[in-house]
Amino acid sequence: MFSDPIEFKELFLKKLEMMYGKTFPESTSQDQFFTLGHLIREYISMNWIHTNEQYRFNKQKQVYYLSIEFLLGRLLRQNLTNLGIYEIVDKGLLDLGIDLAEMEEVEHDAGLGNGGLGRLAACFLDSLASLNLPGHGYGIRYKHGLFEQKIVNGFQMELPEQWLRHGHVWEVRKSDLTVEVPFWGKVESYTEKDVLRFRHVDAEIVAAVPYDMPVVGFETSTVNTLRLWSAEPAAYKAGKDMMKYKRDTEAITEFLYPDDTHEEGKILRLKQQYFLVSASIRSILDSYLYRNGDLKELHENISIHINDTHPVLAIPELMRVLLDEYSFEWEEAWEITTNTFAYTNHTTLSEALERWPIRIFQPLLPRIHMIVNEINERFCRELWKEYPGEWKRIEDMAIISHDEVKMAHLAIVGSFSVNGVAKIHTEILKQREMNLFYQYYPGKFNSKTNGITHRRWLLNSNPSLSNLISSSIGDEWIKDPSKLVKLKEYHHDTAFLKDLYDVKQGNKQKLAGLIYESNGIIVDPSSIFDIQVKRLHAYKRQLMNVLHILHLYNRCVEDPGFDFHPRTFIFGAKASPGYYYAKKIIKLIHSVADLVNDHPLVKGRIKVVFLENYRVSLAEEIIPAADLSEQISTASKEASGTGNMKFMMNGALTLGTLDGANIEILEQVGRDNIFIFGLTAEEVMKYQHHGGYYAMEYFHYDTRIKKVLNQLIDDTLPDAGDHFETIYDSLLTENDQFFVLRDFDSYVRVHEQAGKAYENKEHWSRMCLQNIANSGYFSSDRTIEQYAKDIWGIAQGSLMK
Structure with a gap:
């Protein structure tokens, strides 16, 4: 239908006038998006018909x-990329004063x-x-x-x-x-x-x-x-x-x-x-x-x-x-x-x-x-x-x-x-x-x-990283993601590692802008972006994450000289409408954020952000900016996970349990390029079958745990009321079904390990490189x-x- 930007532009303007009976200057962004969509669908139609005919006969x-x-x-960007016409359309629209990236935002x-x-x-x-x-x-x-x-x-x-x-x-x-x-x-x-x-x-x-x-x-x-x-x-x-x-x-x-x-x-x-x-x-x-x-x-x-x-x-x-x-x-x-x-x-x-x-x-x-x-x-x-x-x-x-x-x-x-x-x-x-x-x-x-489609989750959602990869090893990885392994050749290339670090910082700055625009919170792109985005469920243990944040807050208050690399904790999650426990955890995250974000003794070293209405298009903004990928489900409970693969592919380091596909990520990257903590699946199932776990013991003998749990029900948290008594009871009266307290010490220690690792930029970038280079295995092409x-x-x- 069109082979260059000029030809595309002519067809686009003609299509818009035919569809809406108005000239281009009179058109809205909605008109322009639907015009482009119909034009692309027509572009697709001959191959669609041909494919169906082949399957039929x-x-x-x-x-x-x-x-x-x-x-x-x-689907707009994905379709344009897969058809190989993204640049043609981008240039054609630019001639008309239309930013294709802004047009993509029109699509629901x-x-x-x-x-x-x-x-x-x-x-x-x-x-x-x-x-x-x-x-x-x-x-x-x-x-x-x-x-x-x-x-x-x-x-x-x-x-x-x-x-x-x-x-x-x-x-x-x-x-x-x-x-x-x-x-x-x-x-x-x-x-x-x-x-x-x-x-x-x-x-x-x-x-x-x-x-x-x-x-x-x-x-x-x-x-x-x-x-x-x-x-x-x-x-x-x-x-x-x-x-x-x-x-x-x-x-x-x-x-x-x-x-x-x-x-x-x-x-x-x-x-x-x-x-x-x-x-x-x-x-x-x-x-x-x-x-x-x-x-x-x-x-x-x-x-x-x-x-x-x-x-x-x-x-x-x-x-x-x-x-x-x-x-x-x-x-x-x-x-x-x-x-x-x-x-x-x-x-x-x-x-x-x-x-x-x-x-x-x-x-x-x-x-x-x-x-x-x-x-x-x-x-x-x-x-x-x-x-x-x-x-x-x-x-x-x-x-x-x-x-x-x-x-x-x-x-x-x-x-x-x-x-x-x-x-x-x-x-x-x-x-x-x-x-x-x-x-x-x-x-x-x-x-x-x-597996995940690397074309959407790397090529489309992280163009700066994709361009760096292609300029270094060629673009064969787009068709054959196993070729990403060639990046290992740059393991000791300090210039490449600096470029990789700079790409991540650029993505973090973009996300920081989105956070300020949506939440009004200023976050520091030089802090560790520690991200947990997924469905809100007790076994996924967003609760352990937020209790750890409360623990870090306590350290800052108790010891103003407490030295750790600043963290920005980013959450995104929806709780099922009838899942009241999960909704209480969302409220807890916000109460902790209200406590921590502007506290004078924290001095901006901890920021907590909850991005509402988590969805695919928001994930595409968040994942490229992650430093740490929180995959902390109770071992044996997560079937696989796919978010862990998306983060890994975009150069985030996994901080997680030996659960689901985390185990296979570990196999691919090696113990030195991932942060593992907590009970194994065998240990969890042993407790479940034979008993022997008593959450109250951890409450009594670990002062850190005792303090953060008491803070759920005293007057520490803003606007707490009695909202968090259910959470408190689930951990102690109901014996902590998902072993949050059992894994808490291990979780604290692995976070300290990650924080120290981040201090060495070149070493951290080398770990990120190993994750990207070994992520080809987790392409859905291999799975299919x-x-x-x-x-x-x-x-x-x-x-x-």
Whole structure:
């Protein structure tokens, strides 16, 4: 469409006038952004059509990735970079007096996710397209993504997130591909050729309308598709309360993760999950039948991947379609189904594994309940043959027990592959959480360590570092991130190390400006930027971080001569609306900030900053500026983490526990280039299984701990009231479930170690260099190559190579 800035500029101005009926001087920034977006989408369209045609007519295996979350962030810069036209567009717009960086700010984050789960899915789609692999994403088009967080007097307030307020330039509505999804109703039986069959009748029908978004590969003609489903009313049926039906229908895709602390919320969540999988399975099968025509060979031609348990109802849904719509016998349908699905587990927390009460499940999804019940009956009979008389084992492995459907059990039984997302996570699944299943299905379990797309998280979000890398080792690393290892050649190059230090300082100055603009806090870019940004959860231990800050404050007050390198502690986190404990920690962070930031005895050596409404676009500003990356979850609780990889890739040093992918970061960089502390996973699990941990002992025998905990409930903290008694009780009365006090001394000492290391700029830069050079392993390209080869069995199409 355009090959230089002049040609682009002409097309842009013409497009703007056609779209809005106004001249360029009359246009708003919103007009200009949408004009550019439509122009780029048209630029993409021919390759998008070509890719879809190839997938339609080439007999190659394809993968469908089902996820309740896709945390995409902004897409303009990513699309321009991947198309190789960023500089052309930048220069063309500059001629018109438009700053492309400012235009990027007009785009709303597509916040269709809560954290690592959804961001991983987005990274995977990028890698699938960039590696020319036939992969499609399926998710939900939430009208409101994860809530917009506002901090009022230190408290989190939730506002509806409005990413669709002005429309979404990258999506295409496909009304002609609408699918009907049934809820409620009943199941009736009938006989067909002497075979008992079933059908779902008197159902409430919801229309699933697809919106397709292009997923552009980096410097390739491949453009894959992310299909997001929107719930809309189907044809009106007499006798219905039309207004209630309309409200109930639209609620399905109104909010990401509706509050499930009450029955209505639980029903809505389960509706969302079935809505996603029912529509997606129909879409997948329609596409497959158009290409191939023989459902008996389905598993040989496609793989369907379940990203955590939210889409696991795809397994009984495929069974339903094969049994009820195509008259397969059970055994053949089950053979096809179990060889089609693969499942990724994302948690080691048994309490986080989904369970659905039968009282909700059965009336809402009557036919699916019948099928799940039959799967369970047959599975338990298999177990009885293998383990006769072992009632407890069978009870523990059953898909339905104690009037609940256990979704992780259904996922394992109904799939051919079960993978964890880091080495230690997979081992914990095999040896602890899923041990009985591992004994029964040892061949199903495998490990695939998570990855991140280095193109977004280094190339796009940190251009100054990217330019330094490319000017030193060339730009092959952009296509092949393993080439970053060439940076090790500069280990003793003092000029390069100084440049690397200067790049970090430049990023820190930019973040300092953002902090002043958003929070009104002046921070010192020469201080250590110590950053913990992630979902707020007790096991991630933001609490330990803030208690340590309180301890440093006490040292400053007690000893005005206390010598340590100044620190800027930066937090970003959202707490789930119903997670009151996590909200108390947010309030605590703000109270400590109010105490510390302007205290005369602290003298600016400690600053505490909470950046509200943490999201992808904010992460892209924060991560390049980090010196220390806080990855301090209780060992054995974090499945993998991906933030740890983003920080490492941008030259931050990890300060963390031996948990999740931290262990593999340690393996890559060596003990001298990371700060490790705390209990190991084995030690944590030993305490959990055998007892022996008494938090009160640490309170009584460690004066530092006693002082900071008492400060939670005395009058030390501004505006404390009784807000922090819950936290105090959780640590002492409830015996500190996540071992904050047990790891506190080790945490203090490793911080002292990090502070001393930072004093030697050249040595610190050398450690940063080792982290960047070894970060290529954590690219999602590597992860996806392993999924493609080891699980899905897909390869590049002949026209894509």
